[in-house]
Amino acid sequence: MGVTCVCQVPVAEGKSVQQTVDLLHKKLEQLGAVKQGSFCVDCETYHAAGSTSGQPPKLLYVMHNSETPLSCMAMFEGGPCLTADGNFDVLMVKLKSHFQNAKSHKVESRGARYQYCDFLVKVGTITMSSSARGISVEVEYCPCVVPGDCWNLMKEFMHSFLGTNVPELPSVFTAKPEGLYAPADSTDTMTQYLELFSKVRKQQVVSGSTVR
Amino acid sequence: MEAPPVTVMPVTGGTINMMEYLLQGSVLDQALDSLLHRLRGLCDNMEPESFADHEMVYLLKGQQGNPFLLRARRSLAHPPAPWHLRYLGQPEVGDKSRHALVRNCVDVATSHSLPEFLNEMGFRMDHEFVAKGHIFRKGSLKVVVSKLFRVLVQGNTENTEPLSLSYLVELSVLAPAGQDTVSEDMRAFAEQLKPLVHLEKIDPKRHM
Numbered sequence: 001m002g003v004t005c006v007c008q009v010p011v012a013e014g015k016s017v018q019q020t021v022d023l024l025h026k027k028l029e030q031l032g033a034v035k036q037g038s039f040c041v042d043c044e045t046y047h048a049a050g051s052t053s054g055q056p057p058k059l060l061y062v063m064h065n066s067e068t069p070l071s072c073m074a075m076f077e078g079g080p081c082l083t084a085d086g087n088f089d090v091l092m093v094k095l096k097s098h099f100q101n102a103k104s105h106k107v108e109s110r111g112a113r114y115q116y117c118d119f120l121v122k123v124g125t126i127t128m129s130s131s132a133r134g135i136s137v138e139v140e141y142c143p144c145v146v147p148g149d150c151w152n153l154m155k156e157f158m159h160s161f162l163g164t165n166v167p168e169l170p171s172v173f174t175a176k177p178e179g180l181y182a183p184a185d186s187t188d189t190m191t192q193y194l195e196l197f198s199k200v201r202k203q204q205v206v207s208g209s210t211v212r
Numbered sequence: 213m214e215a216p217p218v219t220v221m222p223v224t225g226g227t228i229n230m231m232e233y234l235l236q237g238s239v240l241d242q243a244l245d246s247l248l249h250r251l252r253g254l255c256d257n258m259e260p261e262s263f264a265d266h267e268m269v270y271l272l273k274g275q276q277g278n279p280f281l282l283r284a285r286r287s288l289a290h291p292p293a294p295w296h297l298r299y300l301g302q303p304e305v306g307d308k309s310r311h312a313l314v315r316n317c318v319d320v321a322t323s324h325s326l327p328e329f330l331n332e333m334g335f336r337m338d339h340e341f342v343a344k345g346h347i348f349r350k351g352s353l354k355v356v357v358s359k360l361f362r363v364l365v366q367g368n369t370e371n372t373e374p375l376s377l378s379y380l381v382e383l384s385v386l387a388p389a390g391q392d393t394v395s396e397d398m399r400a401f402a403e404q405l406k407p408l409v410h411l412e413k414i415d416p417k418r419h420m
Contacts, residue, residue: 048334049274060333080332083323084297091318094299098274098334 002118002142003150003184005158006192007167008126008199009135017125017132024123024137025112027161033116039124040066041136041190042108043197046092046099060099062092063190073190077198081187104129107197109136118143119157126200133200137162138189147173148180171195232300232317233394235383235402235411244357244379247408248346251355254404255348263358264288264344266369268327270335282335284326288342288369294321303415311395313413317386342372345379352394353401356382381409 012020029035042064047057063073072088075081082088092099109124122138139158144150151169158166169180172191176182239247252260266286271279285296301316322329327337345358359379361372383402387394402411 058332058334074329076332080325080328082325082329085321087318087320088322091297091299091320094301094318095272095280097277098272098280 001145001184001186002120002140003144003147003154004138004140004189004192005154005167005170006136006138006189006196007165008196009137009162009165011135017135020135021111021123021125024135024161025114028114028116028121028123031116031161033114033119033121035112036115037113038066038111039113039122040064040108040110041124041138041193042106043194045102045105047102049098049100061194062089063193065186065190065193068186071186073187075187075190075194077194081191083186105201107133107201109193109197111136116157121161126197128201133203136193136196138193140189145183145185146181147184151180229389230317230319230386231304231314231389233312233314233385233387233398234413235312235398236414237381237409237411238378239357239381239409240378241359243408247357247379247381247405250405250408251346251348251357254401255350255355258349261347262289262345263347264342266340266342266363268340269338270330271338272333272335280335281338282330284330286324295324295326296320297322297326303417310392311399311413312385313415314395316389319386337366340366341375342369350401352385352387353398354384356380356384358382381405381411383411 009020009024011017012023015023025035044062046060046062048060049057059077061075061077063075065071065073070086071083072086073081073083074088092101105128107126107128109126111122111124114121114123118141120138120140120142122136122140124136124138125132126134126136137158139154141150141154141157147169151173155166170188170192172188173180173182173184248260264287266288268284270282270284272282273279281300283298283300285298287293297320299316299318304314304316340363342361342363343358344361345356348355348357357379360375362375363369364371364373383398385394385398405411
């Protein structure tokens, strides 16, 4: 578990989602990264049934990350977050009269996992209802858990294959009371994915982008 | 840094429904030692394990029907351990000859943010208590001998008073649905504990 940065990479001019993903893979392989399996991060949305009048229903997000296959993360946007084991999904089924699963809102990012020395890079195609909505890139610097100590190094590494698409310092790290020097954990990674998925859900469908 | 296996199969489809089989009884404080002695002899050879847990019971009131009940339990003896969230379904109304109380059971280990998370979901704490005692095991059978304490000031587990002058004895097994030989094994074990303690199937509804 290291410091993770999740960002969205725009689809290259005149190219499809798949072609842009392939370009990124090629750049990583040229750097010397080695493909090591695949990854999947998904997010399901539940809304509280029968909420009080006038207020929009509270949304509960349940996320899974293949990097931690036996766990799941449940969170309210901007609210408390819970890490639980796989049985939490079974519990949500029992709670179905109180929390309804908005199946059409399920978003997931799937793709290849690359290792380059101490970095783990995951390039994923974000899909919602079988249509590709964008590209996510997750970069993890494994030896360090303090964002303030390694952000510059991560930015330099990301520049070598993302070029001008290098993201800003993720707001999860700056928003903490102790600032950049608080240790990062898996909640920070999942919060970044949640922000990305929420943004993608609101975007228009990328034209000509059914997943092949 | 090998990739962990990516499971394609969703957890919700095809999960095994676990059932809890339960027999309960009680012994007066004075009789505790002889019961523990016999359990030590009958159960698997291991260091006697004692525990001190704080359990909070949460209710979610829906628009119709009974409120949804969840039990959140944490260890007072091992504070860093994960919290244990438990759902217990309605007891199965089967044939009367079944010897134990059978109900659907879902156990989830969670992080320490559980109380705030449950509150955010809409659950409200109904009551809490502290349980201290011993746990024994014989194969898949679990015997828990515990004393329950009432929490006098909400959230303060230091200040408690015993609920009664006795210890609660529970014999339970967690097994997938459909395994009816389990209650036979439980009955056989319960026979060996007589006359120190009489374990029986207690229907929670009849005592409400």
